[in-house]
Amino acid sequence: MGTYNRRSTSTGSSVDEDLYKIGAVAKRTGISPECLRAWERRYGLQPAERAGKTRFYSASQVQRLLNVKTLLDQGHPISQLLRLDDDELQRRLRPQPIRSPAHRPRTGLVGGQLILAHREACRDLVTGDVGLDIVAEWTSAAELKADRGALPQLDCLVVYVPTLDTQHIEGIQEVCPDTRVVVAFRYATATDLDECRQSGRAILRWPAEWQTLVRRVRASTSPDPTSSRRYSDEELVHISLMASRAGCECPRHLAELIGEINDFETHTHRCGGRHGAVDGDHARAEKRLGGARAQLEESLSVFVETHGLLAAAN
Incomplete structure (x- = not known):
């Protein structure tokens, strides 16, 4: 069944408390066993007891995980939630004032580096809310150009280039002239950097944190600052x-x-x-x-x- 009853603590005091195996916890909370193990490694989320390799969680831990899952689904980062005590979790569960939705530009990604970064962001954020509406991906500029004439409506196109090349960027801009282009680059000459800055080109040195990319895209596409x-x-x-x-x-x-x-x-x-x-x-x-x-x-x-x-x- 996955549920057991503990009648004594490690200090010898008598107590009745249900314990749950990791599979039972996963069914009750909707958090997968793999995720629970990852949280244990990354954030120190320890089970109440162990028996060999078997983890047992207490009823109070299960309730805490239910609260954490609710807040995760609302977009709160797990790294913050697991540091909060139970009172603070309860406070965050109370209804909050409604705010206008965040600016979420319809965004396309060009380049394997960006596609991998998107996958990692989805995995690390658990909820999959990466701050942008990613509507299309192309592994290369050539693949993007092959779709010319059938491109989805985009607010922004983020393009990865190993070396900042203004002529190459202009060629990409011609494919989608009405779309804001943000260029993620690894190497650049001083001349190309100056030319991009003088022309108002949005650029981002890569690699960068995913949230840095999100902020750059939002800043580039905000219609009225x-x-x-x-x-x-x-x-x-x-x-x-x-x-x-x-x-x-x-x-x-x-x-x-x-x-x-x-x-x-x-x-x-x-x-x-x-x-x-x-x-x-x-x-x-x-x-x-x-x-x-x-x-x-x-x-x-x-x-x-x-x-x-x-x-x-x-």
């Missing part, structure tokens, strides 16, 4: 005041940096629009400011969600 602010001015002030909950001043410093970017972005918009429509230089500056803000907001959100810095404001 000004309107996509994650936190209002009032929320930034509240976060600064509640920063002591995190045990350090990092949330306050991040909130102040974001506020300064917001102020400068407003100035840039007014400066560039003195003669009507915002000119190209200022428009590009606004877009870069929006990307910088998005990355800082992503860092700040870790503190906000972990320590409930907006709980009293909502």
Whole structure:
């Protein structure tokens, strides 16, 4: 049956408590035995008892795993959840204020390096929520070009190239002229780097963390940086005041940096629009400011969600 009753502890005290084999735990929680073993190796999730190679989990551990699974399905990272005590898990299970959905660009990947990184991200994040809507993959630029005329609608195309070659990139851009292209490269000359930066080309040195790629894609495809602010001015002030909950001043410093970017972005918009429509230089500056803000907001959100810095404001 997979369920047993323990009547004494390692200290000799008498206790009645059901114990469950790993297979029974998997059936009750929906977490596979392979995943439980991996969490034990990576995060120290130890069973209550062992008998040889057989693992036994207590009823309280099973309940904790059920809570963890619920939060995993909501998108919380396992590396954070397994560090939380039971009270904090229960707090996170309570209904939270509804926020607008994150920007999830429809994205295509070109190159085996990126496809492998996507697979690893799906496996490591357990939930499979990788932060982007990956709708197509091509192992090479030649394979992409062969599909010309039958490409899916994309917001962004991420292309891996061993060496940054602007002519090669322009050839890829011609295949999908209305799609934003982000280039992940391993090697580059100073000349090619300067040319990409001057032309506003979105580039990313590879290898990089998957979340770094996600932030670069989101920043590159955000249609209006000004309107996509994650936190209002009032929320930034509240976060600064509640920063002591995190045990350090990092949330306050991040909130102040974001506020300064917001102020400068407003100035840039007014400066560039003195003669009507915002000119190209200022428009590009606004877009870069929006990307910088998005990355800082992503860092700040870790503190906000972990320590409930907006709980009293909502």
